[in-house]
Amino acid sequence: MNDANFDYDSYCTLLHAMPLGVCIFDETYVIRFWNRCIESWTKIAATNIVGRNLAEFFPHLLEPKFTSRFELIFQGGPPVIFSARLHGSIIPSSLPGGMERLQHTVARAFKEKTSRQNAVLMTMQDVTEAHMRLRDYARMHATAQHEVEMRRKTEAVLRESEERFASAFEYAANGMALVGLDEAWLKANHALCAMLEFGEHELIGKNMCEFVLPEDTELGARQKERLLLGHVKSYQVEKRFVTRSGKSIWVLLSVSLVRDEKSQPSYFITQLENVTKRKQLELELYILATTDHLTSISNRREFLSRAEHELHRCRRQGTMLAFLMLDVDAFKLINDTWGHSSGDEVLKAMVETCRAILRSTDIFGRLGGEEFGIVLTEVERGEAEIIAERVRRAISELMVKTENAVIQFTVSLGVAFLSDGLNTVEDLMRRADAALYEAKTKGRNQVFVAGDKQDLCPPPRVQRVS
Known part of the structure; x- marks a missing residue:
């Protein structure tokens, strides 16, 4: 195809059909051509801009950073490229969403055939999508690099943590x-x-x-x-x-x-x-807190606690329970005559005799001095009386050898049974203590059993001296 067959109108038709923005202006910056693509970008019709100075619409193009490069083109210099990243958009325009369109612009000089004047042909390519893809790629690349670095650091931390754990575990x-x-x-x-x-x-x-x-x-x-x-x-x-x-x-x-x-x-x-x-120490402390140091049976607090627990169990299950109060007869006389060490031997021998008779389920404790408490669990009245009598008789037959003498002694026992009128261990103990007082006043060395409706005089609220 030669110039004779391809006239000015054909060139214009070709430039209008191009998917690029095309603008032509002369050395005085008067616009000579404005194609349809750039019309759609800028919303400025060719009829409104062709023949008018570029500075009327885009005054920034007359800034030295642009005019100096245009002058070089007019003087026969090579084409000039305006990068969107470095120079922004030569002819500003916006995308439908309001975002600025990024353009890659190439400006080259040519001489018009009719006027023989120098002119500049600017072609502008919309590179917004390409830049967005590059930006997304750069962001993805940076994210991937960050993830790789974080994974590397995490693996290093994990490896160090595993090594520390292994060392701490092993040693x-x-x-x-x-x-x-x-x-x-x-x-x-x-x-x-x-x-x-x-x-x-x-x-x-x-x-x-x-x-x-x-x-x-x-x-x-x-x-x-x-x-x-x-x-x-x-x-x-x-x-x-x-x-x-x-x-x-x-x-x-x-x-x-x-x-x-x-x-x-x-x-x-x-x-x-x-x-x-620690468990051994706890056991030793428990024994110290709950055991009478002389006789090795429950002390008063432990005995009453266990008795209270057993009373509630018997109430729930509807079983019988007997409470025995035991007191060594004339114990003060033993201490005064043979000394306290002999009295201690008497108490220990008496306790061992009782333990040999009592069952493993029974509760036995020292309430204080020569006074002891016994709880017989799940026992009928007749059986409880038999056990109490066996205890009394076995103790009366004891011959306790001490450093100073061979001592024979007796005990008195008071027996009370769980009934509707007795709701607490304290109630039972008071009734058994009253029965014990009756046994003492009736001559000692005997068992006195309190009846359910029997009125007993409480013992005097002074220390009993046998």
Whole structure:
């Protein structure tokens, strides 16, 4: 195709059909051509802008940073590229959503055929979508790089954490173990192996219950169930373990649960602390707090507490209960004649005699001085009277050898039974004490049984001297 067959109108038709914004202006910046594409972008019709100065519509193009480059073009210089990223839009326009359209502009000089004047042809390509894709790609790339870096840091932190855990696990002062949901040992540290006197290879795969006393295996079962259900984060329980040498030790287990990425139970982390010494100390303190130091039976507080508990049980189950008050006859005379050490020997011998007669379910305690209390559980009246008489007779036959003499002594007993009118241990004890007073006043060395409706005089509120 040659110029003869391709006239000015054909060029204009071609430029109007291009998907690029096309603008032509001369050396005086008068616009000579304005195609339909740039019309649609700027909403400025060609009839309103052609023949008018560019500065009327776009004064920023007369700034030195633009005019200096246009002058170079007019002087025969090479085409000039205006990058959207560096120079913005040469001919500003907006997209339908209000966003500024980004343009890539190329300006080149040519000489008009008719006027032989220099002119500039500017072609503007809409690169908004391309820039948005590049921006999204850059953002995605930056995000991916950030995620990779964060993953690398997370893996490093996790690796460091695992190393710290492994070190803390292996060299912890207390026993540490990983235990499966079936309670099989998965891993055991040095302290645990030393505590149980087994090597780790001897523990792995075996059930933890194999090392626990049979009567303690079910301890903590309810807490374990709550832990698996997610109701608690951890629990503690004390159990007795058996070492290789057969020694029984008390162990405090602190148990927590590890879950997998789907929050399903995976395995237990268990800390095992040997608390045998503490349990022994607790037992010693309990004995000191509840036991009479001379006779090794319950002291007054422990006796009354156990008696109260037994009374409530009998009330619930509708069973009979007998309360016995026992007092050593003429005990002051024994102390005054043979000394307090002899009196102590008398009390200890009397207690041992009673314990040999009483049943394991009965409650026996020292109330103070030479006065003792006995609670016979689930016993009929006749049986209670027989037991009381057996106690009295056995003690009367005792011959207690002391450093100073061989002492024979007697006791008196008062017996009261649980009935509708007696609701507390204090009520029973007062009635049994009144019966004991009757036994004393009737000559000692005898058993007096209080009837349900029998009126008894309470003992005088002074210390009784036999």
